[in-house]
Amino acid sequence: MAKEEIEFVDGLIVKAPHERAPDFVKANISIKVEDLGKWLRGKYKAGEEWVNVDVKVAKSGKWYAAVSTYKPKEQAPAQKPAGKIQDMEDDIPF
Numbered sequence: 001m002a003k004e005e006i007e008f009v010d011g012l013i014v015k016a017p018h019e020r021a022p023d024f025v026k027a028n029i030s031i032k033v034e035d036l037g038k039w040l041r042g043k044y045k046a047g048e049e050w051v052n053v054d055v056k057v058a059k060s061g062k063w064y065a066a067v068s069t070y071k072p073k074e075q076a077p078a079q080k081p082a083g084k085i086q087d088m089e090d091d092i093p094f
Helices: 033-045 084-090
Strands: 012-015 028-031 053-057 063-067
Touching: none
Parallel strands: none
Antiparallel strands: 012 028, 012 063, 053 063
């Protein structure tokens, strides 16, 4: 399996919650407005309307934000059962 290229999110820093943080705090996120804004404008110019980000933990234990590379598989449109609707319509009196 080829090693996946990680695209980090410029201006977005993710850290594990402080050890005394309540259970409902899952991460600490810091945003450097100028850097993140510039990065997002670059994505928009590239034609992307949405950017999905995964919060991950490196082998070293450091948390980080990376652009999600998940792409759902293309699904074929659902096939309508042949003749079923027409058979029901024939049974309806007018």
